[in-house]
Amino acid sequence: MATTQDYRLGEFTFPRGWFMIATSDDINTHKPLAVRFFGQDLALYRGRETGRVVLLDAYCPHMKTHLAAPNDTSYVILDGGGTNIEGDSIRCPYHAWRFGPDGQCNDIPYHEGPIPKTACVRSWTVVESLGAVWVWHDPEGGEPEWDHPSLPEWDDPAWVRWKFDDLGELKQHPQEVIDNICDYGHLGPIHGSTVQRYENEFKGHLAIQRQCGPHRTLVSEDGGSPILHTDTTYHGPGVLISYLTGFYESILMINHTPIDDGLIKVWHALLVKSPSGKSEVTVEDTIAAGQFQHASLLAFKQDFEVWTNKAPCLNGMFIPSDGPFMKARIWYKQFFNPRERKNEFVSKCEGVYVPKGAEPYSQQ
Ligand code: FES
Ligand SMILES: [Fe+2]
Known part of the structure; x- marks a missing residue:
């Protein structure tokens, strides 16, 4: 596998941005979760007091015990009802130092007197x-440069909320996935689209693709719109949101996050507006939306394979x-x-680009 250096992207191994690291369901348990991203082992958990999410460096500063690795034998966990949260x-399973959500050690049970400031993760x-x-x-180590992902449709009762598909690990540098945002030529052979209009735009931390045309899998042949319009944006280097209008109105999300240099984790999901057109989703809507998400997943698997x-x-x-492609690769370097x-x-x-021979999207 190739590395960030092989692609000559810049001086940092991992890019700046918002990245997905888990589904909410992954941490709806009383135990912490050991995860690895950006070449680092990390401890992820949901606080049992407030429900807030906490992500800490995994290794205890005392003697480098993993704070979140599975452990069924330490009395810290046995006495804690099966958890060290x-x-x-x-609380560290080894000598029971306890760390707060700010990473600061706030209890050493066998020590009296002040806790060293450096006792932190x-x-x-x-x-x-x-x-x-x-x-x-x-x-x-800077503050976020743009807002974390959010969608007003998530809180709209007319939309069926997604459950993420976890595609697992992909042994590729994320550059290979980013290339897809401007890959005009693959839309026919891979996805079965007949592209009628197409363009890319790069704007600050956004990379956009707009296209439309008949599609072999994501639109119905009997009824509905035969044309699939997609308006797709990378919000920074790891989060892709695409507005789809065709058979159903829906919002596609694809997220990828570096685990190590040249290895990523990938998720897919689809938010679907009530297929029956109701202002509140019905059971039938949920089933239809699930089927549509599955069809969308199959379309994504065409790339993934x-x-x-x-x-x-x-x-x-x-x-x-x-x-x-070269413009998209320059865009990616900013991170x-x-x-x-x-x-x-x-x-x-920055600007709008149309491949040679293609019709620009903006021109009706
Ligand atoms: S290694 Fe964590 S408390 Fe000692
Ligand atoms: Fe694709």
Whole structure:
């Protein structure tokens, strides 16, 4: 597998941005979860006092015990009712030091006197929305540059909420997935689309694709709209949101998060507006939406299957009738370099691009 350096993306191994790290359901348990992202082992849990989500560096500063690895033998866990989460804090299974959601040690049971300030682990910026847990990752340690993912439709009773499909790990650098945002040429052969109009736009931390045309899987042949319109945006390097109008109105989400350099974890989901047109979703709506999410997942698997087996595209043989791959790769570089250099990359890719021979989307 190829690395960030192989793709010459910039000085940071992992990009700046919001990333999905779990579904909300993953942490609806009383136990902490050991996860690994950005080349680091991490401890994720839901506080039992307030329900807030906490993400800490995994290794206890005392003697480097993993705070969230499965443990069924320590008396910290046995006496804690099967968990080492206490209120919104977590207690190390080895010598029982306890850490708060801010990462600071707030109890050492066998020690009197002040707790050293350095007895702490890093606490990450996390939020929960859309049925997922998001982390702000920033190699420079800065505040979030844009808002975490949210959708007003999530709280609208006329929309069927999604449950994420967990596609597991993909042994590819995320660059290979990012390329998809401008891959005009694959839409016919892979997805069965007959693209009528197509364009890409790059704007700050957003990379956009707009296209429409008949589609072999995501629209019905008998009734509904025969044309699928998709308006797709990468919000930073890890979160893709696509508005689909065709058979049903729906919102597609695909998230990928680096685990290690050249290895990612991937999720897919689809939010569907009441297929029967009701202002509150019905049981039938939920079933129809589930089937539509499954069809959307199959469409995504058409990409995923290729990615699973391909070699890294370090120097593509791009032609003018392809989408603007090189622009998208410049756009992607802004996240692998210091924030103060952002405009260097953005100014080299901002604008609207139409592949040679294609009709622009904006022109009716
Ligand atoms: S290793 Fe965590 S308390 Fe000692
Ligand atoms: Fe695709």
